[in-house]
Amino acid sequence: MKAVRLHAKNDIRIDEIEKPKPKAGEILIKIGAAGVCHSDLHLIHMGIPDGAPPFTLGHENAGWIAELGEGVTDFQIGEAVMVYGPWGCGHCAPCQQSMENYCEHQSKSPILGGGLGTNGGMAEYMIVPSSRLLIPLHELQPEQVAPLSDAALTPYHAIKRSSSKITPSSFVFVIGIGGLGHMAVQILKKVYSATIIAGDIADDKLELAKKYGADYVVRTDRDTNSVVEEITHITGVKKCAVVLDFVGNNPTLVLGAQTVGLNGDWTVVGLGGGKLDWHCMNQPWGASLCTPYWGSRVELMEVLDLKRKGLIDIEYTTYPLSQALEIYDKLAKGQIKGRAVLTP
């Protein structure tokens, strides 16, 4: 079968590899769709640890049960499923609570899930090590939902930690209306009632934010003081109860520190590699900075329920697996609108 594999730093290839066979407890998934994600680019630029074998990319996967390993009885062949991305040990307290994104053994393992150190879903078939990592799709189709396993789950988790602060009278500032940011706006609009302010450096992204329910949009590619002034004009002196930064570069970190309110939540999801000169007077009293990672299995179920109820949607285009290299190139150049989904 064909697979998109990372061989070394900046070296991805489409290889012909053997179709895998599930061992006891494992499940073989016939891939229906695999999302192409920005974090793959970080992975491609970092390469794989020395001595580790090449592996298949793709951590946003959905498809159908193709074969059950010995002892797996809770799924039927042909059933449509979504693969939960962050694979923990399954036994520690966070994993037992379905938060495998915070598995206690994560730091000891270079494998953070399929497509992240071990074979993922950019192939015709993929092995999933346990049925606990699968969520039935029922009537939903794999290509409609594959990217939700990251692009919706990650903002959903980031937003949920601040649930108690997202009230009808509060303001939430979403910075960066890309793949994750446009999902964040939808989730905030459909699940909560706070006033949503969206910030981006591009007008078409701000248009997207408006389409999905942002109450205010702000261009952020100018002097920080004037952006802060514009936001404070909207919020008044209390500023934003929650700032969700889906960029995480130097200017957005400065912006976050200056727009979060007293006792607010300042959540940085974007892996933009920004650095901030920290000082205790840099941010309002009581404000907390958090860098959440992905989301839990139960949260992914909730995301799928939002999709089922027609409350969230993801803009995506499908491409054949053979175009993967070209798609990564376009993604790096910012030429992919919404999400690219490979359909092997």
Ligand SMILES: [Zn+2]
């Ligand atoms: Zn992703």
Ligand SMILES: [Zn+2]
């Ligand atoms: Zn664990």
